[in-house]
Amino acid sequence: MSSSATSDARALLVENGSVTVLRSLKTLTTRTFCSCSLHYLIHHLKMSMELDVFVGNTTVLDEDVYQLWLDGHTVTDAVRLRMETGALLECEASAEVLQSDTMDQFRTFQMCERLLQSPSKVANQLLFQIPPQRQAMLIERYYEFDSLFAREVLGKKLSKGTKKDLDDISSKTGIALKSCRRQGDINLYRSCVPPTWDYAAVVFFANSRFETGKKKLQYLSFQDFAFCAGQLISYWTVGATDSVMEDMDVDLEKEFLHDLKDLKVLVHDKDMLDQHKRQAEDFYRCFHVNLSRALVNIASKLTHTKDVRDLFIDLVEKFIEPCRSDKWTIGDLRLFLNHYSSTAHTLKAFRHQAIWDRYMGVINSCILKMYHD
Template sequence: SDAVRMRLESGAFRESDVSREVLHSDTMDQYRTFQMCERLLHCPSKLANQLLFQIPTQRQAMLIERYYEFDHRFAREVLGKKLSKGTKKDLDDISSKTGIALKSCRRQFDNFKRVFKVVEELKGPLVVNVQHHFLLSDSLARDYAAVVFFANSRFETGKRKLQYLSFQDFAFCAGQLISYWTVGAVDDMMEDMDVDLEKEFLHDLKELKVLVNDKDMLDLHKSLVCSQLKAKIKVFTEMEANFKNLSRALINIASKLTNTKDVRDLFIDLVEKFIEPCRSDKWCVGDLRLFLTHYTITAHTLDAFRLVVHKYEGFVLCATVGHSGLSVCDELSVTCGDWYLHDTVCLKLSVKMCLGMSLWQECTDGYEWDAQNQHCKGGCQALHHPSSLFTLSSDINECETIAEPCQGEMKCFNHYGGYLCLPRSASVITAPEPAGQPELSVSGVSNGAFSPCPVGYEAQGESCIDVDECELNLHDCQPSQHCINTLGTYTCQCPDGYRKIGQECVDIDECMYRYCQHRCVNYPGSFSCQCEPGFRLAGNNRSCVDVNECEMGAPCQQRCYNTYGTFVCRCEQGYELNSDGFTCSDIDECSYSSYLCQFQCVNEPGRFSCVCPQGYQLLGSRLCQDVNECESGTQQCTEGQSCVNIHGGYQCVDSNRCHDPYIHVSENRCVCPSVKPECRDRPFSIVHRYMSITSERSVPSDIFQIQATSVYPGAYNTFHIRSGDDAGDFYIRQISNVSAMLVLAREVSGPKEYTLDLEMVSVNPLISYQSSSILRLSINVGPYAF
């Protein structure tokens, strides 16, 4: 009734003559239509492929998006909670707290639960599954993925100390976790949905404990970070004083993530143990960005941490700095890859570590920085020959002399005074060799004679010079190896893509490091990344980007929609996709249901239309309404006739329908004068009335009220059907002394016409007076139920 009232008051109906009964029927039809559509909205793909409702494609997308939109305030209240009946009982409190209508809260909660239930049965990327199965926009699909992800891991978000974080903050963090910490981030052939955290990665995080448990490494890490941030952040003094506490907080949080409870408390621990100490020291966002960036970069230079520290610290940076704009973690992982981001320029890690450019100007103990040659110099070590005759200056190649100098598949790079363990993808620029070769001096020799030179040297005059074993082919390097001459000896270097084990060069299986987003193909000395069908290799030769088949001439007859990894063909409204998946055929909507139109359905290419019988006009798109020919001016009655509108047509009746001995006294009223003898036993008056009803009207149904126009004091009135109801289709129900109701007792079908004489008998016993009047009612039953 409220909906009908609102429609009556709207501008569209205010000036029209649509009856309330017709409008109520149309409103109920629309409500039933919405109820049917709502069931389809629970599975949007069914709405897109349904045949009953003529909803344009853009309108379908709008309906789906509007139905699944949710209020971020509501999502913030249920984020991380189990989507169960227990949480649903709390919706009253959430409604009161947020000011969101309870009905809306229930719909949003049911949508969350429905999406979770569907995608938990699917394998593959979570965001893609949500988007494809519920036909949502990118942003809304990511928001739903965040809700599902938090509900699955049950992250704690409701504590008071986390209240300053909005749903958007948590949703951004969820996106980072899904991208870097889940099984799907590294395994495209996973058998479960992409919401489970990768246990192997969480286990590897324990290895980071050495960053804080090893005092020397902790001091080195602090020294490296402080050397980069000096004069760059406002809170340098506080950072330097608290570095070890902050580092322990980050690493301890990471090392405990193999425990379910610690995973749930991840955000509480980050805020309590890391963010709040920074807040108390007045850190700003820029300071935090720089600290976490250099903390991560310097950790890369320490042994064996590249694979895990990037994922972990990258997330911490995103989670603590915020989600607006391009965050530093995006720049590290996407823009620079294995390079170091300095301001807006990407520089290779190896350049800094080997040559000390701009940031790396510290040398190993015993060496000093040579600004002119851009490398570390000094540090002589004595090589003792048994004869104690020779002394030379030489660097020790720890990569050759130390067994397994690097762990975790890192590569060893020798440099002056030490060595570095770097990722195998790092490039190294070797410092230039000093001009000329150092010479061995010969001492303790008389008469120009001298003892033999050490192995790898030969006498030349009074000096020993290095023998180039490589040039003289005095080496035992294998054909696949490259001989490199060094002072006093030589080394056999394996080609790129190989590592040396013993004397053999063994191919490095780069695919085990998961460099490729989709498929990795290892081959001797190298590898290549390949993409699944529907994708192409990106410019970095690692990532895969979706191919838009629709822009490349996909064979869709009508509409083409690009999807992640493939495409789908869709048809215009009113058409259905053929079994070939590309072409479309017209849908005969009329054959699917007899309820599409009130009278008759006409199929047309791509659509259908409703038509009405003669004498009726279309109301809206489905209903039929009688045409009032008497008011529209289309009737053809003469001047001596009156026009009476009936369902589906009209009738012309004589204006004067009085027959002797009755005389015509006013419109439709005849009177039998008492002065005429023949009027003594007849009703005093006859009043003519006309009405029209529809076929198959529900019964019993009140159709006409009889009302006395004048009543004499002391008179009693009775009402009855005098004639015209031979089949007993009607009866009279007396309401009062002066009124009665004509009731349709049985369902009747038209076209049909009744003429009923409804008599009112008045009796006054005080004066022994009795009279009667007739209401002659012509009832036309229309041919249809409308």
């Protein structure tokens, strides 16, 4: 080794998770360690008076740094955020070491991105030695939607037209444009995307074109809509009893929507309406004819595309808002819906119990999820 290499200078080289530390003093010895942590590395630099070489073939990935990369931060911003969360104290590292570590990890993630866009390739590639559980984490997080971003694109076709709006979405939500672009591009990899309920909700709402942007619906979060999408996919779509996650491009079952017209008898037949009212009042303090009409009318109109799109605005305007005006608690609402749904089975002349249960099961769940400030 040359005299310059044996000076008191330190060289820290980080490459794809393999860390090599050179420190020279009067007496040089070499030891090899595998898969060392950055904390141990810095500590050893301070304590050792020898040449230590750390070699590892496992790619070291920091989940917090990965999230910063996914969020679209620059290296400079990521270093600042890591420092603000105490990374320097935790690792006993200098700002220069933290900068180098962050830059190296960002470079690794950028190299992995091509593989992440085809998740099946991650397990078979040889460039990065990544344990299976880490592979799963990388893929899962890469295809996660930020809830604020997902709320903005919900109900819209994820296409080139949507991409033109990414600048506006970034400005409105505060999400970095780079992150918005990544999430917008997820639709391009639809055949490769691992099945998740959040992604299924985005695709389902885009295909069905549900109205989600009106002012009265702004209080609803993406998670509210994702829950409702899960209910609709599970119980109202073609082949709803099958594994719906295998095909996210599911459609509402037209035959079922057509059969919902038969429920009109509950409000159009006066004798049946009166009987339903009496049965319900035996269990609950009042029946609320207007609420009954609202639920049945919403059902009977779902044969029309426009009314399907307006499902959520109809539920808010025709059912949820009247309940709010009467100052119902969530407990009041749950009690009414349970008794209203179940007492329909006591009506001897009513012949559509199966359709009724399939409809009200989803409607009850969605209304209860949507009933909040």
